[in-house]
Amino acid sequence: MSSPSLPLRQRPTQQREQLDLFRALPAEDMAPRDAQDLMAYPFFSLAKSRRTAPIDFRSGKITIRVEGTQEHGIATIWDADILIWAASQIVEARDAGIQPSRRMQATPYEILRFIGRGTSLRDYQRLKAAFDRLQSTTVATSIRETTGRRLHRFSWINEWKELADANGKPLGIELILPDWFYAGVLDAALVLTIDPTYFRLTGGIERWLYRLVRKHGGRQANGWQFDVPYLYRKSGSLAQPRDFARDLRALVAKQSLPGYELSIERWPGEPEILAFRPVPQTARG
DNA sequence: GTCCACTCTCGTATACTGTA
DNA sequence: TACAGTATACGAGAGTGGAC
Numbered sequence: 001m002s003s004p005s006l007p008l009r010q011r012p013t014q015q016r017e018q019l020d021l022f023r024a025l026p027a028e029d030m031a032p033r034d035a036q037d038l039m040a041y042p043f044f045s046l047a048k049s050r051r052t053a054p055i056d057f058r059s060g061k062i063t064i065r066v067e068g069t070q071e072h073g074i075a076t077i078w079d080a081d082i083l084i085w086a087a088s089q090i091v092e093a094r095d096a097g098i099q100p101s102r103r104m105q106a107t108p109y110e111i112l113r114f115i116g117r118g119t120s121l122r123d124y125q126r127l128k129a130a131f132d133r134l135q136s137t138t139v140a141t142s143i144r145e146t147t148g149r150r151l152h153r154f155s156w157i158n159e160w161k162e163l164a165d166a167n168g169k170p171l172g173i174e175l176i177l178p179d180w181f182y183a184g185v186l187d188a189a190l191v192l193t194i195d196p197t198y199f200r201l202t203g204g205i206e207r208w209l210y211r212l213v214r215k216h217g218g219r220q221a222n223g224w225q226f227d228v229p230y231l232y233r234k235s236g237s238l239a240q241p242r243d244f245a246r247d248l249r250a251l252v253a254k255q256s257l258p259g260y261e262l263s264i265e266r267w268p269g270e271p272e273i274l275a276f277r278p279v280p281q282t283a284r285g
Numbered sequence: 286g287t288c289c290a291c292t293c294t295c296g297t298a299t300a301c302t303g304t305a
Numbered sequence: 306t307a308c309a310g311t312a313t314a315c316g317a318g319a320g321t322g323g324a325c
Binding site for chain 1: 290291297300301
């Protein structure tokens with residue numbers, strides 16, 4: 001497991017020795033938490049097939065460039081479930097008065113259960129593939145850089161490894177999160193609780209849209225709205241704009257986002273507008 | 286009995302391509 | 306431009322078996 005983006009003065013083994021180990025907490029009834037920065041910007045591929053084309057996003061002072069390797073591709077929005085698990089663990093520990101750490105240990109089973117996946121061989125293989133994508137995906141962003149001119153570069157996971165006893169019996173996995181992500185999660189103002197049924201959303205665009213809606217719409221009674229071309233830019237999707245718009249219309253018809261109601265508004269000569277507003281929990285089926 | 290790792294099969298979403 | 310078909314990859318779910 002190598003991490004080419006790390007400076008030579010702090011190699012992974014040295015870094016591991018310097019960090020306390022945080023054993024993951026039992027996750028029953030633990031609320032999923034997501035980092036607001038990850039919800040608002042295109043950090044992940046929305047496609048299930050491997051994407052190697054970089055994500056380039058600029059808006060005002062915000063710059064984001066996400067690159068993957070030919071071997072693994074860019075981390076997907078399903079891979080981000082692991083970061084949601086990590087964020088949830090860190091916030092839960094902090095709130096319970098337990099000292100969390102960027103160096104975390106858990107069993108794959110615990111992670112798979114928390115993020116609502118199966119526990120089949122392929123699920124385990126996918127989880128490991130997700131770790132590889134998160135580790136090999138590099139991000140350069142100006143977010144949280146005060147000048148807006150300098151970029152912070154990191155991978156979603158600095159390093160990870162499988163643990164086993166002397167007989168080869170699996171003992172779980174250990175991973176180290178990047179400082180940029182960890183600092184954002186420790187700042188309570190930069191984390192939002194998300195609906196646990198998020199993990200049941202099967203579409204990439206569907207998942208991305210929920211996170212965006214949750215981030216921007218929050219619980220404002222009047223909701224929020226975006227024009228579709230702007231949403232397309234903000235998604236980082238490789239789909240054609242017309243296909244992306246068609247997918248959004250399908251999601252509006254489906255109304256599958258937990259806690260929100262979507263609608264499309266059209267005005268002559270203007271781009272389509274996607275509007276969303278919170279729905280009272282009791283009104284949902 | 287429970288936890289965890291694993292097998293197998295089927296369904297679904299995205300991106301791409303072709304056609305009207 | 307809009308729509309439909311296809312390839313590919315990945316998620317879902319039921320079930321099995323070993324260790325404790």
